[in-house]
Amino acid sequence: MLWYKAWLETRTRFLISLVGIIVLCSLLIYHGDRDALPNTGPSYYYFVLRSGHSALCTMWILAVTLLTMGGLLREKAIGAASFTLALPAGRTRLMSVRICMGFLQAFALAVLPWAAMFAVAVSTGKARSIGQAGFHIALLAGGGMLFFGIALLVSSLVEGEYTAPVVSFGVTLAMSFLLGDPPLRAYSPFAFINGVEYWDRHSGLLVGAVPWAHIAASIGVTCVLIAISVKAIQRREF
Amino acid sequence: MIDAPVIQTRALTKSYGRVEAVRSLDLVVAPGCITGFLGRNGAGKSTTIKMLLGMIRPTSGDGAVLGRRITDPRENVELRRHVAYVSEDKRLYAYMTVEQMLRFTASFYPDWRHDIAENLLREYELPRERKVRALSKGMRTKLALLLAFARRPDLLILDEPGDGLDPFGIEQLLQSLVAICAEGTAVFFSSHQIAEVERISDRVAILERGRLILDLSLDDMRESYRQIDVVFPGLPAERDFQIAGIRRIRAAGHQWSVFASGNADAIVDRARDFHASSIQVTPVGLREIFLEMAREN
Amino acid sequence: MLFRLNPAAGQPLYLQLMDQIRHAAETGLLQDGDQLPGIRTLAEELVVSPNTVVKAYTELENQGLLELRQGSGAFLTLDRRARHRTDCVQHAHRRIRDVIGQLREDGLLDEEIRRAFEAELLYPAESLRKR
Numbered sequence: 052m053l054w055y056k057a058w059l060e061t062r063t064r065f066l067i068s069l070v071g072i073i074v075l076c077s078l079l080i081y082h083g084d085r086d087a088l089p090n091t092g093p094s095y096y097y098f099v100l101r102s103g104h105s106a107l108c109t110m111w112i113l114a115v116t117l118l119t120m121g122g123l124l125r126e127k128a129i130g131a132a133s134f135t136l137a138l139p140a141g142r143t144r145l146m147s148v149r150i151c152m153g154f155l156q157a158f159a160l161a162v163l164p165w166a167a168m169f170a171v172a173v174s175t176g177k178a179r180s181i182g183q184a185g186f187h188i189a190l191l192a193g194g195g196m197l198f199f200g201i202a203l204l205v206s207s208l209v210e211g212e213y214t215a216p217v218v219s220f221g222v223t224l225a226m227s228f229l230l231g232d233p234p235l236r237a238y239s240p241f242a243f244i245n246g247v248e249y250w251d252r253h254s255g256l257l258v259g260a261v262p263w264a265h266i267a268a269s270i271g272v273t274c275v276l277i278a279i280s281v282k283a284i285q286r287r288e289f
Numbered sequence: 290m291i292d293a294p295v296i297q298t299r300a301l302t303k304s305y306g307r308v309e310a311v312r313s314l315d316l317v318v319a320p321g322c323i324t325g326f327l328g329r330n331g332a333g334k335s336t337t338i339k340m341l342l343g344m345i346r347p348t349s350g351d352g353a354v355l356g357r358r359i360t361d362p363r364e365n366v367e368l369r370r371h372v373a374y375v376s377e378d379k380r381l382y383a384y385m386t387v388e389q390m391l392r393f394t395a396s397f398y399p400d401w402r403h404d405i406a407e408n409l410l411r412e413y414e415l416p417r418e419r420k421v422r423a424l425s426k427g428m429r430t431k432l433a434l435l436l437a438f439a440r441r442p443d444l445l446i447l448d449e450p451g452d453g454l455d456p457f458g459i460e461q462l463l464q465s466l467v468a469i470c471a472e473g474t475a476v477f478f479s480s481h482q483i484a485e486v487e488r489i490s491d492r493v494a495i496l497e498r499g500r501l502i503l504d505l506s507l508d509d510m511r512e513s514y515r516q517i518d519v520v521f522p523g524l525p526a527e528r529d530f531q532i533a534g535i536r537r538i539r540a541a542g543h544q545w546s547v548f549a550s551g552n553a554d555a556i557v558d559r560a561r562d563f564h565a566s567s568i569q570v571t572p573v574g575l576r577e578i579f580l581e582m583a584r585e586n
Numbered sequence: 587m588l589f590r591l592n593p594a595a596g597q598p599l600y601l602q603l604m605d606q607i608r609h610a611a612e613t614g615l616l617q618d619g620d621q622l623p624g625i626r627t628l629a630e631e632l633v634v635s636p637n638t639v640v641k642a643y644t645e646l647e648n649q650g651l652l653e654l655r656q657g658s659g660a661f662l663t664l665d666r667r668a669r670h671r672t673d674c675v676q677h678a679h680r681r682i683r684d685v686i687g688q689l690r691e692d693g694l695l696d697e698e699i700r701r702a703f704e705a706e707l708l709y710p711a712e713s714l715r716k717r
Contacts, residue, residue, distance in 0.1 A: 052392070052393045052396040052397075055389075055392075055393060056382070056385075056393055059382075059384055059385055059389065060382070060384055063384075129380055129383070130378030130379075130380035131378070131380045131381055131382055131383075132344075133344070133374065133376035133377075133378060134374075134376070134380075134381055134382075134433075136342065136343070136344050137342055137344075137369060137372070137373075137374035137376070138369065138394075138397050139366050139367070139369040139370035139397055139398075140366065140397065141362060141363075141366050288344070288345045288346060289339065289344040289345065
């Protein structure tokens with residue numbers, strides 16, 4: 052019943068984030084129509100979708116960081132760790148469930164709002180390319196997992212009830228500053244999930260093939276972060 | 290009836306840098322008994338318990354709970370299936386309701402008894418639908434106890450179980466411990482409520498600065514430990530008065546207070562030999578023994 | 587069944603319980619064939635370890651006062667000697683009751699009566715000599 056516990060623990064945060072993001076993104080797309088320049092045709096609409104995507108990316112990073120708050124170290128600060136650790140369940144199993152739940156929620160937070168935005172766009176007759184939607188989602192879900200990895204690692208190293216997400220935000224902010232300018236910008240995950248490199252300014256579309264290699268690399272790094280997190284918890288003394 | 294000890298440690302040690310929280314501990318806890326675990330704050334009781342349950346890794350030494358090695362992660366998970374632990378913080382999961390906590394915990398223990406859980410819910414008057422965060426400290430303690438009792442463990446470990454309970458609650462707790470022991474569960478509990486430990490324990494183990502300084506059956510204690518207050522008109526030298534059994538002599542002028550762990554009759558005879566004008570023999574309670582042993586070390 | 591055990595009395599609890607059960611049998615509170623409370627029940631009532639009750643019952647069984655029947659519980663068994671003894675003790679209680687009643691009528695205070703009994707019990711040689 053560890054899944055049940057993981058769900059009960061995060062469902063409020065998850066549902067509020069999900070609904071909030073869906074509503075905000077949908078409104079953005081809906082109202083974006085009014086700002087569209089006349090005579091530029093349906094492809095211009097992708098500029099609107101792009102700003103929706105940017106907003107989604109930012110909110111996604113915040114939401115996932117907040118959702119990943121939890122785990123044994125947080126329970127230790129609250130006083131519930133003794134109960135969890137006395138259960139006949141190994142630490143690896145405890146972590147695995149938390150990681151999978153977090154991953155599924157992060158994925159849902161990428162796909163469902165995009166589906167909503169796309170639905171709004173299609174319903175107003177402005178866009179139709181599922182390929183574009185897919186490209187954006189792949190970038191966010193694939194490239195964004197790095198932030199999930201960072202949040203998870205921080206929550207496995209930092210004690211305290213609310214300290215971990217604060218530190219995660221700090222790390223994320225620091226990263227965005229350090230990797231904001233051209234020479235290092237190529238390595239910026241923020242730029243990656245926004246599709247900066249693949250975005251055609253004239254058509255508003257993401258061009259080229261989905262960069263699966265880069266996504267794989269990002270997921271690879273995430274896996275390393277996850278492995279370190281699990282190791283950290285295994286070695287921890289409570 | 291299993292005869293193997295439920296807890297057995299061998300030179301169990303835990304050091305933090307140069308500080309030894311637990312020093313070469315050889316603890317043996319018998320099955321089917323209620324064993325009290327006493328010690329001052331910081332004596333190493335919680336550290337010992339956490340090592341037994343795999344929350345802390347020993348620096349050296351080993352131990353077994355219910356025959357399974359505590360230092361092997363897989364065996365430790367296995368042993369936890371038959372052990373219930375009620376820790377000092379009884380915070381549990383704030384976001385779950387009482388009902389959810391029951392369902393969640395029950396899923397881990399094949400021997401869970403729903404009837405016992407229901408009875409205790411009623412007896413403790415715990416509201417099923419209330420979230421744990423909305424429970425008072427006393428109710429949270431009772432819930433933690435309920436979750437431990439209903440899983441019918443072979444060993445029940447408690448750390449300050451009476452914390453947060455009023456005297457009536459403590460009485461209920463002691464009766465529950467007695468009942469669960471009668472059903473075959475070994476009880477190992479650490480508490481500062483020495484009077485309660487004295488009432489229901491079969492044996493008591495005292496830890497001081499990480500070392501086991503006393504491991505005693507309470508029957509033996511009641512039979513052997515005595516305080517002998519003597520008044521000597523003519524003051525003998527302390528060294529002439531030493532006999533087996535005397536732990537400490539507190540001399541205040543002509544009034545001596547002898548703390549003995551046995552052999553009281555011989556000590557009384559010796560006092561008569563030295564022409565004591567008044568000899569009073571009184572039994573010694575667990576509190577005095579605990580304070581005395583702590584002072585000695 | 588009202589037993590009271592005192593953890594501070596300097597006597598192991600199981601011995602206290604044995605004494606009290608024996609006393610109950612001697613004064614007729616427990617009759618031959620009566621069932622004693624179950625181990626768990628008595629332990630919970632007295633709030634003592636069940637091992638205390640087990641030890642007491644087992645020892646009393648060894649001494650022939652109790653019979654532990656598998657599955658049913660502990661029953662008091664007074665063999666002929668023990669039953670005779672119980673009868674004697676009860677008879678003695680009655681006689682003592684009469685004597686005390688008479689002494690009180692004669693005007694003696696309870697404290698004086700008690701001291702007289704103690705003196706007779708403690709220094710029998712002297713009382714014999716005086717006679």
